[in-house]
Amino acid sequence: MQAYRLESHTGLDALRRVDLPDPTLAPDEILVRVRANAINYRDLSMPLGGYPRNDKIPLIPLSDAAGEVIDVGSDVTEFKPGDRVANCFFRDWIDGDINEQQMHTAHGGGIDGVLAQFIGLKQHAAVHIPAHLSFQQAATLPCAAVTAWQALTAADLNPDQTILTLGTGGVSIFALQLAKTAGARVIITSSSDEKLDRARALGADLTINYKTHPDWETEVRKLTDGIGVDNVVELGGVGTLEKSLAAAKVSGTVSLIGILARGENPSPLPVLFNRLTVRGIYVGSRAMFQQLNRTLETHQIQPVIDQCIPFADAPRAYDLLQSAKHFGKIVIKHD
Numbered sequence: 001m002q003a004y005r006l007e008s009h010t011g012l013d014a015l016r017r018v019d020l021p022d023p024t025l026a027p028d029e030i031l032v033r034v035r036a037n038a039i040n041y042r043d044l045s046m047p048l049g050g051y052p053r054n055d056k057i058p059l060i061p062l063s064d065a066a067g068e069v070i071d072v073g074s075d076v077t078e079f080k081p082g083d084r085v086a087n088c089f090f091r092d093w094i095d096g097d098i099n100e101q102q103m104h105t106a107h108g109g110g111i112d113g114v115l116a117q118f119i120g121l122k123q124h125a126a127v128h129i130p131a132h133l134s135f136q137q138a139a140t141l142p143c144a145a146v147t148a149w150q151a152l153t154a155a156d157l158n159p160d161q162t163i164l165t166l167g168t169g170g171v172s173i174f175a176l177q178l179a180k181t182a183g184a185r186v187i188i189t190s191s192s193d194e195k196l197d198r199a200r201a202l203g204a205d206l207t208i209n210y211k212t213h214p215d216w217e218t219e220v221r222k223l224t225d226g227i228g229v230d231n232v233v234e235l236g237g238v239g240t241l242e243k244s245l246a247a248a249k250v251s252g253t254v255s256l257i258g259i260l261a262r263g264e265n266p267s268p269l270p271v272l273f274n275r276l277t278v279r280g281i282y283v284g285s286r287a288m289f290q291q292l293n294r295t296l297e298t299h300q301i302q303p304v305i306d307q308c309i310p311f312a313d314a315p316r317a318y319d320l321l322q323s324a325k326h327f328g329k330i331v332i333k334h335d
């Protein structure tokens with residue numbers, strides 16, 4: 001089969017298209033013909049190395065795939081040939097809290113990923129995909145959508161909440177769509193007015209351009225009568241955290257997810273004086289993915305795909321993601 005492989009931690013030039021033997025099946029595994037992959041911001045970091053617990057080399061990259069089951073091992077009970085499935089981001093995080101051992105099983109980091117024509121998956125590392133989604137749409141779910149789902153539900157998503165989400169990349173657009181299904185009010189930021197128009201069309205209630213309003217946390221407080229938001233979907237990291245802490249209401253939550261922006265280490269004092277909960281979010285478990293899928297189905301949510309790149313041009317997907325011109329997800333499609 002054809003696959004891509006990172007041969008070293010010397011940057012994207014180390015990504016090669018290679019011929020590998022087709023995966024062989026263990027009794028508890030399913031063989032999946034991959035029909036689509038999605039790329040995430042983290043996949044830009046892997047070629048450089050140093051990502052905690054994600055240093056396998058050589059490495060088949062990417063954490064997200066959707067496809068059809070073509071064979072099952074003798075112990076498999078949940079899947080049959082012809083089923084439409086996606087993989088879980090963590091192979092071994094099934095439910096409950098994640099532990100150290102499970103942390104080492106992230107596809108496309110600690111273990112081989114899914115940028116290949118065929119993949120073998122433990123049955124506990126796969127989920128059925130919602131019937132209303134294409135393979136390309138379903139491929140966007142394992143990392144970005146599950147992350148957004150955990151960030152919102154761990155902070156008790158409900159219609160009385162105001163959610164702030166940063167930027168218009170994959171996680172943020174899912175956070176917007178999912179928060180709206182619960183009837184929450186959503187404030188979203190972007191560097192682009194055109195992207196903010198698109199976010200409003202998807203249901204965003206209030207928008208802030210963080211380039212024209214560098215003090216966007218002040219804007220957030222103005223838009224919330226000086227109170228602040230219930231939950232910040234914090235995607236910037238050190239470069240935005242201080243502002244996110246300032247945008248959260250007393251007793252609010254900051255869901256710490258991203259590493260997009262550089263900056264000074266912020267002061268922790270607002271956490272204390274405003275009694276904030278700062279919660280680390282690391283994608284999610286298989287159980288969270290299954291709950292997410294039920295919500296996607298109930299509300300017939302359509303994941304937002306910016307572009308689909310052919311498998312043969314997969315490195316272009318990395319370039320497009322790096323350019324940050326996209327809105328939502330960039331997908332790789334197979335023939």
Ligand SMILES: NC(=O)c1ccc[n+]([C@@H]2O[C@H](COP(=O)([O-])OP(=O)(O)OC[C@H]3O[C@@H](n4cnc5c(N)ncnc54)[C@H](OP(=O)(O)O)[C@@H]3O)[C@@H](O)[C@H]2O)c1
Nearest residue numbers: 041167168169170171190191257258259260261282283324
């Ligand atoms: N912890 C986890 O489990 C987890 C899971 C998934 C992702 N992440 C992290 O979350 C972040 C977003 O991931 P993604 O895959 O959604 O990325 P992405 O699709 O590449 O999103 C990039 C977008 O983020 C926005 N952005 C960049 N710098 C920003 C800043 N300083 N302030 C506000 N927005 C900014 C830009 O939106 P505009 O063009 O609209 O300005 C940019 O287009 C990344 O750091 C990623 O590593 C973490």
